[in-house]
Amino acid sequence: MGSRRRTPYGPGNPGASLTVHPLEGCRGIRAAGEVGLATHTIWEGVLEQAVREGEDVYYLELSEVTFVDVAGAGALAAAAGRLGAGRRLVVRRPPPALRRTLEAFWPGLPAIEVTM
Template identity: 50%
Template sequence: MPGRSGIRARGEISALTRPSWEQALSELARQHASVSYVELSDVAFVDVAGVTALAVTAMNLPDGRVVVENPPPQLPRVLEMFWPGLDRIEVAL
């Protein structure tokens, strides 16, 4: 993403796209500074496994946080259900 560390996804994050999603998250973790961005305004759906990959990536960062911008509505609900209080991820609606 121009001017900041992060990735942008579009479409759906599901079993069919999970390998690409996990590869993008791995690249995000490699390039992570104190804040990394994940822009999801063009994502219509993300499954629980996709949210899990995001949460695990954030938890494994040495420091800082991941800001998730404009996620589909199920992403914050899944985060709250399975990882309440995970302060490594900030959801910006």
């Protein structure tokens, strides 16, 4: 995977980027950077892959993600809604604002598990 995109605009850092690598030992990805206007294509690709892979649990390690905008949170919730019964996304160590956004707009969404 190893996708990276830099652009001169975005909601956070002017050089916003999102780097994504596969997790070792379990199905999922480790991301670093920001999810915003400049990186939505990468983020949506990650989420589409999670939906397609068909695993019961898909991990999103976000401890190195500093920002996720509302559209990124919405894309996460939409992807969770496309998962089949009994499947879930486990979001590990997300930025605090993402956790709060999910709780505010998509409370109790059973297909997303947030772990700290």
